[in-house]
Amino acid sequence: MKEMEPFKLLVSHEKAKETILKTCIPIDRIENISIAGASGRVLASDVKANRSVPPFERSAMDGYAVIAEDTFGADESEIKLELDGVIHAGEVSDQEVSRGHCIQIATGSPMPSGANSVVMVEYTERHEDRILVTRPVYPGANVSKKGEDIVEGDLVLTTGAWLTPAKIGTLAALGWTHVDVFGRPRIAVIPTGEEIVAPGENLNPGQIYDVNSFTLEAILQAHGAQVDRFGIVGDDYSALKDTIEKALHYDMVVLSGGSSVGEKDLLAGILGDVGEVLFHGVQIKPGKPTLYGVAQSTPVFGMPGYPTSCLSNAYIFLVPAVRQMGRQPPAHQKxxxxxxxxxxxxxxxxxxxxxxxxxxxxxxxxxxxxxxxxxxxxxxxxxxxxxxxxxxxxxxxxxxxxxx
Amino acid sequence: MKEMEPFKLLVSHEKAKETILKTCIPIDRIENISIAGASGRVLASDVKANRSVPPFERSAMDGYAVIAEDTFGADESEIKLELDGVIHAGEVSDQEVSRGHCIQIATGSPMPSGANSVVMVEYTERHEDRILVTRPVYPGANVSKKGEDIVEGDLVLTTGAWLTPAKIGTLAALGWTHVDVFGRPRIAVIPTGEEIVAPGENLNPGQIYDVNSFTLEAILQAHGAQVDRFGIVGDDYSALKDTIEKALHYDMVVLSGGSSVGEKDLLAGILGDVGEVLFHGVQIKPGKPTLYGVAQSTPVFGMPGYPTSCLSNAYIFLVPAVRQMGRQPPAHQKxxxxxxxxxxxxxxxxxxxxxxxxxxxxxxxxxxxxxxxxxxxxxxxxxxxxxxxxxxxxxxxxxxxxxx
Missing domain, CATH: 2.40.340.10 (MoeA, C-terminal, domain IV)
Structure with missing residues (x-):
């Protein structure tokens, strides 16, 4: 009968976190995905404007395209302009505005040639086909110039930008349908323990339900990971070793249970055999029996089996680790x-x-x-x-x- | 040619929000979903414990199951107990612990009969088949009683609870695989405008790309909604009316563009024809041209066409509305x-x-x-x-x- 050994060298919380962050390397894998699903992802290439925004000179208001000089003095004397037509959104007018004339124009419509400004509808009165202007405008008033916002060739977003809804909108404005983003961390969550049974199955005496793989999955997903929840593996050296080795192609392997000091707590031994144990036991309560190491460059966590310990250590250690791997900004925990x-x-x-x-x-x-x-x-x-x-x-x- | 009318009665920001929250009713639809995907959802029925947790009396530590009375005085004189065997996790032992004896036990394993406490391995030394106990324990030490945590029949979670990872874990601990949750708001996002073109298509003179349906989708999804992004609808009365009427089976309809005062801004008229306009124009900058009403009990938003206005109004008005419909706790905006x-x-x-x-x-x-x-x-x-x-x-x- 193998002897049980208590934990010998507990690392501090700070040292544990430092060790983890040093070995959970940001992911370099790049995916090209639809902008419709890119919110919360991280940009993997610079975005240069392939066109100007706005792409043409346009009205910034609903009103009348005019020659500004025609409106000077409108606040003092009555100025009426002849209404020559209307430009709807999306239309390009071939009419030209000449002195004493105007064209009705909708917000966003291309400016007609000849006109250099727009009088807002609020400052006009309509008298059949003549428009009374009640306020003067300066040249350029209520007009957005082509490229006023973004000039073709501008660097608009840079690699590493976190794609907020606003930045998704920017990509759409440039006509992009797809975008390069860094891959999300792919994480294998492996529940272990001879006494652990999946919810929904029968519970025999001495058995309890798997809790940790569900809490871990929920937390990791909330912080940008893509999680595969494995089936339960018993306390068997070769079954555990096989499962871990097969999971090492993931970006991170998270096991729950099996990191305590009991005779059947084999994980530290297996991790030592397939890679390197970096710490086993942390000065934290609850959550002391936490194991961490690296195998084939893949970080491997042995989380405590107890649900509360597993949960707290997930918030304290896993969340910063997975966010760093996924290049997410640090969590603003509320x-x-x-x-x-x-x-x-x-x-x-x-x-x-x-x-x-x-x-x-x-x-x-x-x-x-x-x-x-x-x-x-x-x-x-x-x-x-x-x-x-x-x-x-x-x-x-x-x-x-x-x-x- | 129809005349353009400026906005006449702008409502205050507060009044607009009050009107919206009065008419965006929390969803009563219930879905039964896997606990694996239930994080962030809202519980639609009370959860009573269908079993006790722990389901049996178990050791809370790695150590030795003993009769506490045998250990009294262990800090003063040498007390050795005969080691009768070992209980692994998940095993039920049929051995009984008698005076002067002990059984090695792993954390979480069922207590053997006869024993009333566990001495932690840290406070023992092994001498072949005898265990030296270096600290006394009191009866009940390091033992979790059956039902100590949850007693069968306990009300564990109540309707309306927001399912955090911790609460998902609680459901798993009780053996639940599925859970009743309230439906997520299903939202139709409809981009409108004659000049609007989908990203990826060719841009003709006078045209711009659809931005708002992408920003709206990203924001609404982040706050718990299920979004269908519709194709672009032009400024055509019957096409718009048809699309809106067909979308009224959604929980909410959000249109972008078409809520300004231009001749072709038909939405207010259509909303008045199919339902009721509750406000049109808000005292807010940017974002004034915002339309809101209800048709067949479905809230209908006409968001401003300008991207920044649409975005800010989404944060100010849509986010609280969709969270209330989805019964989510108020957003803790950072x-x-x-x-x-x-x-x-x-x-x-x-x-x-x-x-x-x-x-x-x-x-x-x-x-x-x-x-x-x-x-x-x-x-x-x-x-x-x-x-x-x-x-x-x-x-x-x-x-x-x-x-x-």
Missing amino acids: TVLAKISKRLVSASGRMQFLTVRIRNGIAHPVYKHSGAITSMATADGYIILPINLDVIEEGDSVEVTLFE | TVLAKISKRLVSASGRMQFLTVRIRNGIAHPVYKHSGAITSMATADGYIILPINLDVIEEGDSVEVTLFE
């Missing part, structure tokens, strides 16, 4: 300030991650222990108690990071 | 404080929405006019200048809402 409902004493000598529920500005700790599911079900977010914290008094203000 | 790079004078008598770029804590206005695409491409977010604002001095602090 935080709120609240008053803590009771005195908290930190006695663990580890950084603590404490789930709380917020009601009326009060943060109520709901953390029971790392195996408790209710601490996840009722929690609105979490607070972090630093490693050097002694005590937080009831009513002290705490920053709560919301689960979103 | 904001940062920055100093404004130059003096701004508000002379419009309208609330102003100004796109800015942030560099080194300074917010640089990039807004040119409502037709400018670059104001979207280079913007990091926007500031809102209230209707009663007179002036903002250079260096004043402004709150920037980030485009995300």
Whole structure:
């Protein structure tokens, strides 16, 4: 019977994160995708304007295309212009505006030749085929010049830009249908454990349902990853090793369970055999039994088996890792300030991650222990108690990071 | 030739939003979907625990299952227990622990009968088949009782809960594979305008590319909607009316373009014919030419044609509307404080929405006019200048809402 060994060298939270970020390399793979699905993706090539925007001189207002000089003095004396016609949106007029004349024009329509400005409809009155102008305009008023916004050849967006809805719109304005973006991190999520059963199946004595592969999938997807959730693998050296080796073509492999120190906790051994263990055990509570290493350049995480520990470490370690790989901007995790409902004493000598529920500005700790599911079900977010914290008094203000 | 009429009664931003939220009713449709895709969805039925969690009494630690009384005094004198065997994860042992004996046990394994506590491996030493215990434990130490976390029949989650990764995990822990959620708002996005051409097609003189249907799709999807982007419809009464009527089976119809006051701006007339116009024109800059109404109980938005106006009104009006329909919690839009790079004078008598770029804590206005695409491409977010604002001095602090 193999002996159980306790964790020997716990790394600090900071050191663990540094090690992870050093080895989760941003993805260089490039995909060409439709702009319709490109929001939230990251641009993989510079975008130069292949045309000017606007592509022609156009009216910026609904009104009348005029020669500005004809309107001078309109605020003092009555000026009427002859209405020669109308230009609808999308139409190019072959009429020319001459002195004393005007053409009705819609916003966005190409300016007719001869005219140099537009009088807004608000500052006119219509008298049959004559238009009374009540305010003068200067030359160029209410007209957008060709290329005023973007000149052909301009560098409009650069590699690495995060494609917001506004930037998607910019690509559309230039006529682009597809765009080069960096690939999303492809992640294998592998639940392990002899006692783990997939939801929906029968639960025999001693068995529990797989929780972690579902929470991990949801979190990783929310931060830009493409996740394949594997079937459950038991605590068997060769089955686990085979599965891990086959998963190393992913950008990242995330296992849950099997990183504790029990006899059957084989992952550290397997990771050492197929690659290199970079740390095993972190000074953090919950979440101590966390394993991390690299095999064939692929980062491999062994997340704690306990649901709350797995969840908190996913937020603390996996989210920054996957965002860096996917070249996403750092997560703006939403935080709120609240008053803590009771005195908290930190006695663990580890950084603590404490789930709380917020009601009326009060943060109520709901953390029971790392195996408790209710601490996840009722929690609105979490607070972090630093490693050097002694005590937080009831009513002290705490920053709560919301689960979103 | 039909006369152009300027907007007559502009509604305030507040009144417009109130009208919208009164008529965008939360969706009652229910779908049963896999928990694997349920993150971010909204629970449509209460979740009662159909089993206890944990489903059996189990060890909370790696260590040795013992009778606590055998360990009393272990910190003062040497206590050794006979090791009778091992319980692996997922196994149920038929061995019973008797006085002076212990069984090695892994975290999560069912407690053997006879034992009432677990000594952590850290507080033991192994001497062949005898285990030296170096710290006493109290009865119940490191043991999770059956139902300690959730008792069968407990109400665990309630209707309306927003499914975070943690709550997805809770469903999995209870063995659920599928869950009832409210339907996502199904939205028809319809680009209109005689001069509008789909990206990828040839641009003839006087034509521009469709921008708004892409920005609208991206924003609406990000806030939980399921979007169908329609083909472009020209400025033709019967074609537009047909398209709108056929789209009224959606939960919301969003048109872009065609809500200005030009001769060909038919939407207000059509909406009046098929339903009711609730407002046309808002005291906001850019974004004044916004149309809103209801037809056959379906909210219909006529968004401004200009890209920047359409975008800002999407953030201001569409996002709260679609989140309310989808029963999503209000958007926590991310904001940062920055100093404004130059003096701004508000002379419009309208609330102003100004796109800015942030560099080194300074917010640089990039807004040119409502037709400018670059104001979207280079913007990091926007500031809102209230209707009663007179002036903002250079260096004043402004709150920037980030485009995300």
